[in-house]
Every structure is written in C-alpha cells, then in structure tokens.
Amino acid sequence: MEYWGYFRSSSSYRLRIALGLKGLTADFHPVHLVKDGGQQKTDAYRAMNPQALVPVLKTGDDLLTQSPAILEWLEEVYPDPPLLPRGAVERAQVRAFCAAIACEIHPLQNLRVLSYLRETYGQDQAGVEAWCQRWIGEGLAACEALLAGRPATRFAFGDAPGMAEVYLVPQMFSAARFKVETGALPRLTAIAAACAELPAFADAHPARQPDAEG
C-alpha cells in the first residue's frame, strides 16, 4: 500500500495510527498543504483525489479517500486486531464518539476554513485560536461527557485502544496546538496519555514523520 498525507493533518494522523494498530505499513508520499500554494491543489493530485484533501490510500489500483471511509475499509479487509467492538450497539457507540470528532470538531479547524476566517473576516492569530478553542473545547467536552457514564477502563471503550483512540489522539494533538484548555477533560487526557505509551501511537505522532517541521 501507499499513502499520501501531511504530518500535521489529523486525518493523515488517524490513518497512521490505524495502520500501526493493524501492524500494516504503507509507503508515504508527503503532500505539503501550505508550500507552493498547497501541493494538494495541483492537477496531478486532483486527478487522484478531486477533493484535494489528504490522505489518499492506494491499494492495488484503487485510490481510497476520506479517512472515515479508509478506516472502515481497513477494518473490513484487515479485521485483526479489531478496532471496533463486536456488538452492533457497542459499534454504534464507538462510531458516535468518532463522528463527534470527525463531523463536529475537525471540519471547523481545517486549513481552508481558518484561511477564510483570516481573509474574509480579517481575523488575526488570536481570532483564529478563539474560533478553534470554541469548537474544539465544546466538542471535546461532549466527548468527555459521552464517556462519563462508562466503566473506568484504560481506553475509551475497554482495555485495548481502537477506533475511538484513532480519532481522539489526533484531536487532542490539535487541541494542544490551538491552546485549548483541557483541564476539565481528565478522562480524555488519561486515555491520550495511555495511548502515547504504545508504539502505534508514538510512531504516528506528527513530530516523528519525515515531512515534520518545527
């Protein structure tokens, strides 16, 4: 397999974690989202992905896009170890936690959205951070609440990391980057710390990627 991504992109980070948890490897092609006006906007890249987003995963002759779709594909094609529980309701609970990040938080901190805030609303760095803090803070508080009634397991939904952590850890990384207050998120913080001790998460960290910048 091969994949195209960017060290700091949450969705690329999700894919790296999932590959690591599954014990899979994929050759990496860096796509710099800022340099050259955005390397994802070239005709060559758009021919692979008309959405001009990372990541793209190539398997055989097929190009897969959108991390939620890629992650479900990985789970279907490489079921061991599983990233989702067995029971339908439990699967729905994990997927709801993931969607709370993928559909409520992450889209609002995307590069193109933050550029719009700067260019159209004249926001400076502080204004952009206030925006990110609002949505990441509110969204992660909801994620903390989603886990509040559950048993105090080491990871979000049990004693092994899975799809919830694939989404959570990159989002916690972004929270730190945008200086989000996480003091009221003890459960999420503990889960992220437990993940950081595992090679699949440590190796997937943006700072460990070949295209990493300071």
Add this chain to the structure above:
Amino acid sequence: MEYWGYFRSSSSYRLRIALGLKGLTADFHPVHLVKDGGQQKTDAYRAMNPQALVPVLKTGDDLLTQSPAILEWLEEVYPDPPLLPRGAVERAQVRAFCAAIACEIHPLQNLRVLSYLRETYGQDQAGVEAWCQRWIGEGLAACEALLAGRPATRFAFGDAPGMAEVYLVPQMFSAARFKVETGALPRLTAIAAACAELPAFADAHPARQPDAEG
C-alpha cells in the same frame, strides 16, 4: 423504535430516508432547535445526548446518537435492502462520498456555527449565505467530481438508491435553502430528482414532517 429530530436538520432527514428505504418506522419526538433557546439544550435532552444534537434513535433501552453511527447500525441490524455495496473498495467509495458531505460540508452550515458568525463576526444574512455558499458549493462540486468518472447510472453508485443518496438529498435541500448555485452539478441534480420520485425520499422531506414550518 423512537427518534428525536427536527424537520429541517440534515442529519434527521438522513435518518428518515434510511428508515424509509429499509421499510422501518420509528415514533417521532420533535425537538425544536430554535424555540425556547433550543429544546436540545435542556437537561432532559442532554441526559439522552450530552452532545445536545439531533437525531437520537432509541432501540430497546439503547440511545444511539450521531447519524453516521446510526446509519451504520441500521445497515448492520437491518441489512435488507442494503444501503452499501458488497465489495470492500466499493463500500469505501460510497462511504467517501458520504463523508465528503458529513465531514466537509454539513458541519460548516450547522446552526451553532452560523450563530457564531452572526454574533462574533457580526455577519448579516447575506454574510451567512456567502459562507454557506462557499462551503456547500465547493463541497458539492467535489461530490460531482467524485462521480464524474463513473458509469451514468440512475443513482450515484448504481441503479438503486443507497447510502450516497441518504446523505446527498438532505445536502441538496440545504443547498437550495442557502441559495447555492447548482447549475454546474448536473449529475447530482439528476440523482436528487430521481430520488424525489421515490416514497422513501418524498415522505422524508422536511415539508412533510409534523413539526414543519414554512
């Protein structure tokens, strides 16, 4: 089954279509997202869903949240008729199309985001519409491009409607609501028109719901 939703919410609309396609029914509890400062923000509603979002689906004693998770649950528990194809790559392609809507377009037109634009950036109705037009227009153009290389079937991924249409039709409804130019989206427009002829879609239309307003 029972569900809590709002006539104009895209994610409630998705759920209604999917239930209809599966031949299922669920008792409806309206949650007015604007009236009373937002009925989804009450303690009683938050006890069901800490995210304070619609829809919620109740099955037995379980409360399911987040439409992407609920839709996958429906597909797993009520597999006939299927809303996703059989092959893993084909499933990934359909899910990528759905995620292009659920993770790239829909979050940016959410009520709480539009309220922020008004309150914090002082945007008027025209400013809010310009924002929506940018993200819905760009996102739907990408969806049109995702289908460009595919056979000219009646629906997005074949001759029967499925998960792609469950996401697309509510998004096209929102596009009209925010006056998005759709002239350059002939394929999506034709698919939405084909859907409108089917009872599962016609019955799920916001205007046909008991809580509908003009």
